[in-house]
Amino acid sequence: MIHWKVGLIGTMYGKLELVNGRWKLSEVHPHVVIRLKQLFPRVAMKQAGTFLFSNRSNICTDLVWFTQRFPMEITSEDRAKLLRGHDKFFEKKAYLEQILTPDYDPILRPGLKPGQKIRHYQLQAIDLCLERRSLLLGDDLGLGKTYTAAGMLLEPDTHPAAVVVQAHLQDQWKEKIESFTELIVHKIERTRPYSLPVADVYLFKYSQLAGWKNFFADGHFQCVIYDEIQELRTGLTSNKGEAAKILSDAAEFRLGLSATPIYNYGTEIWNVLQFLDPDLLGTYSEFIREWCSNDRKVHDPVVLGSFLREHNVMLRRTKREVGQQLPPVNQIVEVVEPDLSKLKSVKAQAKQLALKASQGTYLERGSAARELDLLMRQATGVAKAAGVAQYAKQLLEAGIPLLLVGWHRDVYEIWLKELADYRPAMYTGSESDMQKIESVRRFVQGETNVFILSLRSGAGLDGLQYCCSTILFGELDWSPKVHEQIIGRLNREGQEEKITVVYLNAEEGSDRVMLDVLGVKHAQSEEIIDPHDLTNTKPIQKLNRTQALVNQVL
Known part of the structure; x- marks a missing residue:
């Protein structure tokens, strides 16, 4: 219960009214x-002069708290409205906590x-x-976030809804929603607005967002769902980010899906939340000042992760927590012999770039x-490509299907040549959507036992688990979440x-x-996403990838 008090000798410090x-x-x-500022x-x-605030329940709660310290003139009617907002905030908070209890009785929608x-x-x-209107759902990979999203779209208030997916997943999403629900789904076909057919759900590719920016501003979509929302981790610096921000601001409900919302450093979580709950972490400068020890590194990721959970903006459950624990992944590091001539061929150029990266001007250092x-990643990948292919052959000769993961086109060419007898399926950045679908079909149906996959082309891909349990990383990515x-x-x-x-490393x-x-990056992302995981207790070393690479070359 709120007790309203007056200041010393009845002083009022201003006037508060609902207008x-x-x-x-x-x-x-x-x-x-x-003090207000x-x-x-x-x-x-x-x-100066007049200050306006939203009538949202959390703002009402803050204003009640502030006016207890600095009483304001307010009518009885407005005071009652302010207290209703205050009470609603705590009622909602209690309900959100109740939803996550094991004995919660959820709402079933037809x-x-x-x-x-x-x-x-x-x-x-x-x-x-x-209930909250926005959520970052970070459930473990394989726990059915797609089906969770489809189930949310059974709520009529979310219609029409926009679902934004990576280019290669548009058909997969359409198939899953239509096989799971009675919803009408339309797949967006162009990069510019056209007359849309009547549907409950509209599937956009991230690459299509920029051309629809003005259409989004009209508020056509009541709900937006971002699959693999880490696609927006660079924030508003891209055209798709600008368009997504307009889409989010106009929508009533916002859901982001990703088990790996942070690919590199912890500051990416601020960018992601700009599309879901933009006020929660303050402005970027405030976030950097309060949460970070430098421009990218969150100084206490465990506390940040706990904060996001306490405000119910991020929800993550592991397979163990929902009773679907799979056997632990068996991870092996093997050394393959590289073709040293490939590395020696770039040695002089690499040394020149390393010197410039460490001793040049500011602009020269960044470019170098x-x-x-x-240069070094490509040269390393090419140098060990034949060795990786020979390792893969040993498994293929034993009849073991495998994912062979890489990044550079030159590396793929060597693998395709060395493994030609096994007729590899390709799923990289060079194939069309239809070609990727055909590659998945060939692999799943056993027409080939080797599936060459690009490091950054696999997010959201489903179905491979039914025919394969072995992954060979022939090249590495700087982000641990890409591997995950x-x-x-x-x-x-x-x-x-x-x-x-x-x-497979050299x-x-x-x-x-x-x-x-x-x-280092793994520690940052894991402690934000899983702040209470006691296995995440390794001290974070201060490693700079550029300096480490320069040291290696020199």
Whole structure:
């Protein structure tokens, strides 16, 4: 219960009233204005005279707290409205906490196809997002986030909904929603607006967003769902990011899906949340000031992860927590012999770039560092490509299907030549959507036992777990979450075998440096996503990938 008090000898420090659905503070004493701006950072420092605030329940709660310290003139009617907002905030908070209890009785909505079922943990996520209006769902890879999203779209208030997916997953999403629900789904076909047919759900590719920016501003979509929302981790610096921000701001409900929302450093979580709950972490400068020790590294990721959970903006359950624990992944690091002539051929150029990256001007250092990274990774991949192919042959000769993961086209060409007898299926950045679908079909149906997959092309891909349990990483990515996404293609429901992951590395080249740096990034992302996982207790070393690569070369 709130007890309203007056200041010393009945002093009032300003006037508070509800005007056109917003709270208006006026006639505020100067010293109180100073405190107001300190406590409400969204208030501009140069603003004076009148201050406007939203009538949302969390703002009402803050205003009640502030006016207890600095009483304001307010009518009885407005005071009652302010208290209702305050009470609603705590009622909602209690309900959100209740949703996540094991004995919660979720709301069941009609619209599933006969024989289909939404699991209890998925229903909890649905109700949480619908009540809160925004959610980052980070459930473990393979726990059915796609079906959770489809189940949420059974709520009529979400229609029409926009679902944004990676280019190669548009058909997969359409097939899953239509086989799981009675919803009408339309797949967006162009990069510019056209007359849309009547549907409940519209499937966009991320690459199509920019051309629809003006259409999004009209508020056509009540709900937006971002599959693999890490696609927006660079924030508003891209055209797709700008368009997605407009789409999010106009939507009533916002759901982001990703078991790996952070690919590199912890600051990416601020960018991701701009599309879901943009006010939660403050402005970027505030976030950097309060949460980070430098421009990218969160100084206490465990506390940040706990904060996001306490505010129910991020929900993550592991396979163990929902009773679907699979056997632990068997991870092996093997050394393959590289073709040293490939590395020696770039030695002089690499040394020149390394010197420039460490001793050049500011602009020269940045450019040289990027060139050195590209040069050394490609040279390393090419140098060990034949060795990787020979390792793969040993497994293929034993009849073991495998995912062979790489990055560079030159590396793929060597693999295709060395493994030609096995007729590899290709799923990289060069194939069309139809070619990728055909590659999946060939692999799943046993027409080939080798599936060459690009490091950054596998997110969201489903179905491979039914025919394969072995992954060979022939090249590495700087982000540990990219590797986790690849592993998640096999380590998911439907997998009946223990997963074996083999990292094939060369002692020379960039591999050793990458393995060291990957440990740092893994610690950042894991402690935000799983802040209470006691296995994440390794101290974070201060490793800079450019400096480490320069040291390796020199």
